[in-house]
């Protein structure tokens with residue numbers, strides 16, 4: 001991976017894929033700014049990263065984050081919109097709250113950060129990148145996570161608009177994963193059913209997303225596109 005003196009901003013680095021991305025950049029000598037909501041006691045392995053506590057459901061926290069970045073950084077190598085919440089319509093949370101949270105975390109936050117930080121991206125000496133981590137469900141919808149799927153569809157669509165707005169100084173792409181890794185609480189029945197939805201029938205792990213991010217950052221030419229990491233769900 002090409003090195004950069006400007007940092008990559010990643011949202012939601014507290015665990016799993018966001019954490020793995022943060023570790024990957026640190027390992028390759030690329031500065032990282034990571035936002036987190038929960039500290040799981042594992043940040044000692046993210047030495048050198050600028051870790052910023054930020055509850056992205058709080059507009060005040062988002063405003064502080066933007067202010068911090070504009071005051072303290074002259075350029076950005078990229079932004080990876082990874083932070084995500086997965087609230088089901090069956091959760092008991094009132095529908096208007098589910099919809100507003102899903103839209104905020106997956107669409108409102110990336111929209112505001114992309115607009116507010118576009119000059120920092122343009123200041124990167126080489127092409128900068130925005131990567132939206134979307135979801136395979138955008139293609140299919142989801143009867144159990146309707147607002148989640150709609151909000152990820154909004155994020156995928158913004159890939160087109162921001163790619164057009166920010167070219168040629170910043171490429172904007174999305175990654176659309178399906179099952180990448182299980183949660184510890186997923187039981188055997190759920191695991192078997194989920195694995196059987198793809199033709200590859202594996203959980204590839206965070207490394208699969210890291211590799212896709214690496215590819216997008218290395219590309220000189222790909223913008224406004226969605227990279228599918230779904231084990232062939234569409235041909236099942």
Ligand SMILES: NC(=O)c1ccc[n+]([C@@H]2O[C@H](COP(=O)([O-])OP(=O)(O)OC[C@H]3O[C@@H](n4cnc5c(N)ncnc54)[C@H](OP(=O)(O)O)[C@@H]3O)[C@@H](O)[C@H]2O)c1
Nearest residue numbers: 012014016017037038055056057082083084178179180181
């Ligand atoms: N894992 C998969 O199989 C899979 C499949 C399809 C798509 N994806 C997408 O890939 C990305 C990473 O997946 P993942 O499984 O690593 O996600 P995850 O385990 O759910 O982690 C998401 C991160 O976002 C943070 N976050 C959630 N709400 C937040 C808020 N209001 N403010 C600030 N941070 C917040 C979480 O913080 P807390 O720890 O505080 O909750 C967590 O660190 C997500 O965009 C997800 O939609 C993943």
